[in-house]
Amino acid sequence: MKLNLVEKFITNNPIRAFGQRYIEGPMLRKMGSLKKYPLCLEIGCGRGIGAEIIVEQFGTDRVIATDIDPEQIERAKRGLKTEFKDRIEFKVSDAMALDESDETFDAVFSFGVIHHMEDWGKTIKEIARVLKHGGEFFFEEPLRGFTGIFTKGSLFSVIATHPEGGMFSFEEFRDELKDNKVDIINLKHFRKICIFGVGRKR
Ligand SMILES: C[S@@+](CC[C@H](N)C(=O)[O-])C[C@H]1O[C@@H](n2cnc3c(N)ncnc32)[C@H](O)[C@@H]1O
Numbered sequence: 001m002k003l004n005l006v007e008k009f010i011t012n013n014p015i016r017a018f019g020q021r022y023i024e025g026p027m028l029r030k031m032g033s034l035k036k037y038p039l040c041l042e043i044g045c046g047r048g049i050g051a052e053i054i055v056e057q058f059g060t061d062r063v064i065a066t067d068i069d070p071e072q073i074e075r076a077k078r079g080l081k082t083e084f085k086d087r088i089e090f091k092v093s094d095a096m097a098l099d100e101s102d103e104t105f106d107a108v109f110s111f112g113v114i115h116h117m118e119d120w121g122k123t124i125k126e127i128a129r130v131l132k133h134g135g136e137f138f139f140e141e142p143l144r145g146f147t148g149i150f151t152k153g154s155l156f157s158v159i160a161t162h163p164e165g166g167m168f169s170f171e172e173f174r175d176e177l178k179d180n181k182v183d184i185i186n187l188k189h190f191r192k193i194c195i196f197g198v199g200r201k202r
Pocket of ligand 1: 110
């Protein structure tokens with residue numbers, strides 16, 4: 001589901017970029033178990049900061065960074081620095097129906113994206129499908145305890161609307177991953193609000 005104007009403002013903001021680059025990126029990097037992640041996929045890349053972080057911090061040769069919103073992909077392409085041009089490809093794509101082949105990537109990244117899906121379980125299946133065996137899935141996601149306050153019609157929905165189909169508890173998220181052969185190997189769980197972690201495909 002595309003972001004509304006308020007959420008776009010929050011996402012396409014230097015403060016968000018700072019947090020992603022200096023807090024989330026390094027924290028997730030420490031949670032991974034592989035030395036290098038040569039080929040990566042990022043879903044819901046937004047303005048493209050995550051793709052730069054993947055190259056800079058995860059020892060990555062190439063990132064395919066995707067988003068459902070053509071406007072965000074155009075913004076990411078415009079902002080792409082010359083030094084990343086050979087390594088990052090931005091393209092429009094729906095994370096619930098990826099066109100990549102099975103077992104392609106060493107890592108898949110979701111920086112706050114899965115809770116925007118109309119069907120989050122479908123997205124997990126797609127991520128698991130395109131991961132290589134032994135590949136890792138890095139995620140940062142708010143849980144139902146937080147996303148639940150943004151349901152359509154609620155007071156908070158003027159700030160953001162999150163689809164019902166994108167709401168999950170930690171246990172539901174963990175079990176869906178497990179059913180798709182991805183086991184969580186490292187996790188930071190901030191009460192019922194959000195999770196940061198890494199899963200590895202069996
Ligand atoms: C909260 S933003 C996060 C953007 C970026 N990852 C970041 O951390 O700044 C969520 C992004 O997911 C994208 N998105 C929503 N539904 C999607 C879908 N079905 N497939 C791919 N991207 C999607 C939105 O367009 C938006 O750019």
